[in-house]
Amino acid sequence: MKSEGVPSTNIAKMIALNPRSIMRNVGRMIHAVKTVKESGVEPKDRAFVYAVSAVGSMNHSSWKKKINVMKSLGWSEKEIFTAFKRYPLCLTCSEEKMRDVADFCFNTAKLDPGTLISYPVFFNLSxxxxxxxxxxxxxxxxxxxxxxxxxxxxxxxxxxxxxxxxxxxxxxxxxxxxxxxxxxxxxxxxxxxxxx
Incomplete structure (x- = not known):
């Protein structure tokens, strides 16, 4: 994380919030950092450590499945990563939960997809x-x-x-x-x- 330019204070915050994140396989962490950077989150951003923690908590297959669920809701990859940058934990909930939240927001509350991109924290609300x-x-x-x-x-x-x-x-x-x-x-x- 340091070699990628992540500030020490942010690394300390990640360890305090999620101690298991530093116990993961080094290869998995390297992959998580690479994936997060490719999504457009910069190492100096406060969200970077949360994003690395989120990506590191799942394997590559799960990550891809969740991206595909978002795409099935009509979002482009750019929109998905915009939501991810705003609230990285939005991709840590189950695929079923993602669909349930989207169904409620679009069909019951009649929110437009752009609102959910602006408020991806909704995916983590019950x-x-x-x-x-x-x-x-x-x-x-x-x-x-x-x-x-x-x-x-x-x-x-x-x-x-x-x-x-x-x-x-x-x-x-x-x-x-x-x-x-x-x-x-x-x-x-x-x-x-x-x-x-």
Whole structure:
């Protein structure tokens, strides 16, 4: 890593965050560094060590499969590597998870592919525990006309911290919608109740 020009502080950060990364086979690490450089991430970039750690955590076959999943979603290689540079861990989730997140984002939330490229962190968010419950809350608030901005930015909606989200979007509306917390938590009975 040093010979590639990676700053010592970044190497130390990688070791602190993922100690196993320095226990990998040297050949695998060399391959990971080469792959990351080819993807366009520069050794001095802060993301470089995260990208090396991500690539080093999988074999070449898994890496190729994940790139192919992204391509099957309609992305070009350039777009895939743009997303990877923004958030290298986006390629560490399973192929099934990638498809599930893309399916939710494109077909349920109606986000365009460019949004997912800009926010590749979505691939590491849980569809069932974060994305879908928050989307349900938004839909209920829209039905009750409690959303001032009809073109609310879903990216901000999904990215808010848990405490902030619950306080600003669930607790705030419990007087108007008493079962909103149950809807958010996925209580089946509450979800089937009319919110009108």
């Amino acid at each position: 569809v069932d525990k974060r994305l879908r419950p928050r989307y349900k809350v938004l839909e209920v608030l829209k039905v009750k006309n409690l959303v001032k901005n009809k073109k609310i930015a879903l990216t901000g909606w999904f990215m808010q911290g848990e405490r902030e989200f619950v306080k600003n979007n669930v607790v705030k509306h419990l007087d108007e919608i008493p079962n909103l917390m149950d809807i958010y938590r996925g209580n089946g009975a509450s979800e089937t109740k009319s919110v009108s």
